[in-house]
Amino acid sequence: MGLERTLTIIKPDGVEQQNVGDIIKKLEGNQFRIKAVKMVRLMRQQAEKFYAVHRERDFFNDLTRYMSSGPILVLVLEGENAIDRLRDLMGATDPRKAAKGTIRQLYATSIEKNVIHGSDGPATAKTEISYFFSALEVL
Numbered sequence: 001m002g003l004e005r006t007l008t009i010i011k012p013d014g015v016e017q018q019n020v021g022d023i024i025k026k027l028e029g030n031q032f033r034i035k036a037v038k039m040v041r042l043m044r045q046q047a048e049k050f051y052a053v054h055r056e057r058d059f060f061n062d063l064t065r066y067m068s069s070g071p072i073l074v075l076v077l078e079g080e081n082a083i084d085r086l087r088d089l090m091g092a093t094d095p096r097k098a099a100k101g102t103i104r105q106l107y108a109t110s111i112e113k114n115v116i117h118g119s120d121g122p123a124t125a126k127t128e129i130s131y132f133f134s135a136l137e138v139l
């Protein structure tokens with residue numbers, strides 16, 4: 001609780017389908033402040049490192065291939081209870097199960113191409129932010 005930071009990624013499908021503007025509008029409209037932003041394209045190995053916790057999952061290969069398939073937009077967001085609130089706004093991992101009006105319900109096309117990532121807890125948020133940004137880059 002309190003003022004928190006979280007890492008969000010607009011995944012390759014979101015960038016490809018030009019949903020970046022709509023998604024950022026939704027984030028800003030829900031009291032998230034942008035503290036850092038960059039567009040990058042991950043190498044396969046960088047995607048594997050980011051998703052290392054999922055290494056044993058059967059979707060790991062597909063996931064890391066997809067996450068390195070095109071540019072992504074990476075943002076640090078700040079807000080009250082930002083980690084849980086972002087996850088609520090994103091909706092369920094599987095867009096078919098995502099609540100109406102959530103980002104995944106609106107823009108995602110499959111459980112893999114689910115348009116947005118959000119850190120799942122305070123420790124993860126810290127690790128994920130520092131994976132992409134130096135302290136100087138987070139304003």
Ligand code: CMP
Pocket residue numbers: 054059063093111112113114116117118
């Ligand atoms: P995310 O929760 O951000 O991080 C893990 C990602 O793996 C998830 O989003 C999906 O993009 C992807 N993924 C692909 N298949 C599955 C699956 N069966 N279950 C969960 N995540 C999956």
